[in-house]
Amino acid sequence: MVPITSVLERKLSDLQIPLAVEFPSGQRVGAADARVTLKLRDLSSLARIAAGQVGRVAEDHVEGRLDVDGTMRDVMLIAAQMIGADPVQAHSGAAPLRWWRDMIRMSRSKVRHRLHMDAEQIAFHYDVSDDFYALWLDPRRVYSCAYFADPAMTLAQAQEAKLDHVCRKLMLRPGERFLDIGAGWGALLLWAAEHYGVKAHGITLSKNQFNHVNRLIEERGLQGRVRMELRDYRELEEDEPYDKIASIGMFEHVGRAQLRPYFDKIWRLLRPGGLLMNHGITAGGTDNTQLGAGMGDFIERYIFPGGELLHVSHVLKVMSEAQLEPLDVENLRPHYARTLWAWSDSLEGQLDRAREITSDRVVRAYRLYLAGSAMSFERGWISLNQMLASRPSGDLAAGTMHGAQSDYPFNRRYIYESPR
Incomplete structure (x- = not known):
């Protein structure tokens, strides 16, 4: 099993905007000249960062589990790269299950x-x-x-x-x-x-x-x-x-x-x-x-x-x-x-x-x-x-x-x- 820190390091190295992640211990991974640094207060956010789940990472920031050091414009450039797949198509769902999803969607909306x-x-x-x-x-x-x-x-x-x-x-x-x-x-x-x-x-x-x-x-x-x-x-x-x-x-x-x-x-x-x-x-x-x-x-x-x-x-x-x-x-x-x-x-x-x-x-x-x-x-x-x-x-x-x-x-x- 590949350690999550290795997955994270590979993901960070692929980004066009230099990003670093700082662990609660003070250890850092990522770019030395980072324009954005994610400072973790605990390690629960690591998997979400590595998976590109930017919404969950944002939730961690609001709840105080991580801090963001950098401009919002740079943060969003990094977020767009971390998402990877089109977030519009990724949330559409499979066609065979569309009727069921639409029924649930309508019921919830009511x-x-x-x-x-x-x-x-x-x-x-x-x-x-x-x-x-x-x-x-x-x-x-x-x-x-x-x-x-x-x-x-x-x-x-x-x-x-x-x-x-x-x-x-x-x-x-x-x-x-x-x-x-x-x-x-x-x-x-x-x-x-x-x-x-x-x-x-x-x-x-x-x-x-x-x-x-x-x-x-x-x-x-x-x-x-x-x-x-x-x-x-x-x-x-x-x-x-x-x-x-x-x-x-x-x-x-x-x-x-x-x-x-x-x-x-x-x-x-x-x-x-x-x-x-x-x-x-x-x-x-x-x-x-x-x-x-x-x-x-x-x-x-x-x-x-x-x-x-x-x-x-x-x-x-x-x-x-x-x-x-x-x-x-x-x-x-x-x-x-x-x-x-x-x-x-x-x-x-x-x-x-x-x-x-x-x-x-x-x-x-x-x-x-x-x-x-x-x-x-x-x-x-x-x-x-x-x-x-x-x-x-x-x-x-x-x-x-x-x-x-x-x-x-x-x-x-x-x-x-x-x-x-």
């Missing part, structure tokens, strides 16, 4: 996405600490993919560009009723009201976000024009339809089992001819709900419990089955990689303050989550899609051309021409 469960899962992530998120987000606290319309943009500029990009795609007009499902810290809600004159309604399951946005509404004198509620989308009244609806970075929490009811609900909330922007993270592979090599399990345990990845093709299929017509799909995957690296770099520059606000355990988890997500978007393991859709009105004479049946002009020119 259990995980009941009303009270979703509320608990959202609180686990979003109510960590407003001050913690404020450390590394932009001033508007936009916690979703930015849009670098100009490569020279700062993160703050790119987030404003994203807010405007969404508003333009939705063709927001003064006086329209606009719903933001999962409104976060209110950036899109307030931008739409202040720049496009809509009557905006936002909902969230995070108490911290609910309180923050209502303070902003009062400070900016937007009472009567903007409303923020602590409410699940399934509980929204359907008596007066909305002209436009946005769901930004929210449907990842909906779950496979609830995706059709989610789009059915949006169809009922949207007026005939109205537009929907469904923006969110999608799977890089057509058949995986999370990443392999233990990365998906790490995210489930420490960051987003209940989160499920779905391929854009599956989302569009279910959207269409709910009688919402897909109009335009834009892939912003590399934009999210750049966004996440900006968040990661910002957090890295304020680690001591972050630990004071939360805890060392939370900071360890988020350092790996932000940098690991950036790596995953760069490599196409996960993606980000904006899906614009409408509820066709059935009126062939409505719209800019015969048969349009919606506000959409069936060309993209309007998206890139500023309405202001």
